[in-house]
Amino acid sequence: MDASLHPLESVVNFRLDGKLKNHTLIPGGLYDASFFIVMNQGKFQRLSAADQQAILKLSGEALSRRWGQQFDVQNKAAEATLRGNGHKFAQPSQALLDNIRKVRTTMLQELAAEGPKFGVADHNAVVSFYEQQYKLLAK
Incomplete structure (x- = not known):
């Protein structure tokens, strides 16, 4: 492994x-x-x-x-x-973090494009809500 x-x-x-x-x-x-x-x-x-x-x-x-x-x-x-x-x-490293952000951005764009096929009209709103909840929990 x-x-x-x-x-x-x-x-x-x-x-x-x-x-x-x-x-x-x-x-x-x-x-x-x-x-x-x-x-x-x-x-x-x-x-x-x-x-x-x-x-x-x-x-x-x-x-x-x-x-x-x-x-x-x-x-x-x-x-x-x-x-x-x-x-x-x-x-x-900063390069690894940059690559993680790049992959995440691409994945979220793909999910947003596919979302309506799965009944999610505004995937970005779902992600924003999720991220806001995380910030609240971190307090």
Whole structure:
């Protein structure tokens, strides 16, 4: 394995730390993921009202916030473990950052062009909203 695109917690949790000994930390991260828990609507409706309310209270934004906080804890712990095991960490060169921005710009342009085919009339508005939410969470 020459390289991998993972947050540090995944390097540890996927047991890649024996193979990946050098890490480049991209400011602001390089990718993100969505996680979700799904329940069959019919099964949900058969639950008692009290159980439905308990699930709704603990899911949605509350679940997302707790999951994200746990992810942050695991990522920090993984970095400490990797550093403690002698892994090397680097900052990206300006050329690499410029290339990442260039690829991102091209990808977003392609997504905006394809968006209407998938029912997204204004993909740029979606991206702007997403980026604004990230800025709010960083505070």
